[in-house]
Amino acid sequence: MKIKIGTRGSKLALWQAYFVQDQLAKEGVESEIITIETTGDKRLDVTISKIGSKGVFTEEIEEQLKSGAIDIAVHSAKDMPSTLPEGFELIAFSEREQAHDVLISHKTIDFNQPDLVLGTSSTRRIAFLNKHFPHVNTVAVRGNLQTRIKKMKSGVCDALWLAYAGAHRMGFDDMMVHHFDENEFVPAVGQGSVTIEVYRGISDEKKALIRKATNHPETEQCLLAERSYLQIMNGGCSIPVYGRARLENGQLTLTGGIISLDGREQVSQTYTSSPNEGPETGKKLAQYVLDHGGKEILAEIRKQQAED
Numbered sequence: 001m002k003i004k005i006g007t008r009g010s011k012l013a014l015w016q017a018y019f020v021q022d023q024l025a026k027e028g029v030e031s032e033i034i035t036i037e038t039t040g041d042k043r044l045d046v047t048i049s050k051i052g053s054k055g056v057f058t059e060e061i062e063e064q065l066k067s068g069a070i071d072i073a074v075h076s077a078k079d080m081p082s083t084l085p086e087g088f089e090l091i092a093f094s095e096r097e098q099a100h101d102v103l104i105s106h107k108t109i110d111f112n113q114p115d116l117v118l119g120t121s122s123t124r125r126i127a128f129l130n131k132h133f134p135h136v137n138t139v140a141v142r143g144n145l146q147t148r149i150k151k152m153k154s155g156v157c158d159a160l161w162l163a164y165a166g167a168h169r170m171g172f173d174d175m176m177v178h179h180f181d182e183n184e185f186v187p188a189v190g191q192g193s194v195t196i197e198v199y200r201g202i203s204d205e206k207k208a209l210i211r212k213a214t215n216h217p218e219t220e221q222c223l224l225a226e227r228s229y230l231q232i233m234n235g236g237c238s239i240p241v242y243g244r245a246r247l248e249n250g251q252l253t254l255t256g257g258i259i260s261l262d263g264r265e266q267v268s269q270t271y272t273s274s275p276n277e278g279p280e281t282g283k284k285l286a287q288y289v290l291d292h293g294g295k296e297i298l299a300e301i302r303k304q305q306a307e308d
């Protein structure tokens, strides 16, 4: 059996695909990597929230899954919409890398510097920044990590605000000048884990083998909780919704919330349950957040985005 792995062509996407290929190889499963260009890769001129977040990095790849040109697709779990199109399924989640965010730069960064500019287009990051460091500005810097670093060095911004996981995988540890506390700057749902998507019809045998080689059960339990929360909040990456589950002492702890774009309003909550109750816990958390001001924050954000 030879598994055809589909992936985007960026260096980070290829890292993820090789990572999965390695894990399959350890189980004696042969595979080949096929790269696919997506709308999200082509449209570097506008921010993701303007293209519409839903599946800009996944649509073309899903067409290839559907046609059978590839057997599995490898993605950052964070990039996956909370509801997949009919027939698609995430069957495995890799062990999560450290989930927090970092700043990478070629120089030291002082948050008190009056004209500091950070490169990000994430609404979650901008909202947290407005809450904790309201005087700091941001600029959207798109493109793969290597391109963004070039733009930063040319003076577009002082530092790039990134997920530790991606920056680490690309070998930029030396440039990490700040690590954000993930209790204050809570990561996006799924951050740090690599996931495998399939289309219905894949054989049970293939699925079981792929899961055995690549799935990390504890991470899966966490991600199912986070994604269930995200699904009810109906947020893609263009909504400042965050969520982070952990397994500690045999219990699942899920923290999540939403923050207004100006950073002034925030609703957060934490629930604990048994590890296999993640999906129900995610729903319960979403209900709490929506009922305690989340609905109003969401409505305000949708209004602002419609005006943009």
Ligand SMILES: NCc1[nH]cc(CCC(=O)O)c1CC(=O)O
Pocket: 076, 077, 078, 079, 161, 162, 163, 164, 165, 166, 167, 190, 191, 192, 193
């Ligand atoms: N926002 C896009 C995105 N989607 C996945 C990653 C890499 C980190 C991960 O796999 O969680 C990144 C870059 C970033 O946020 O810095």
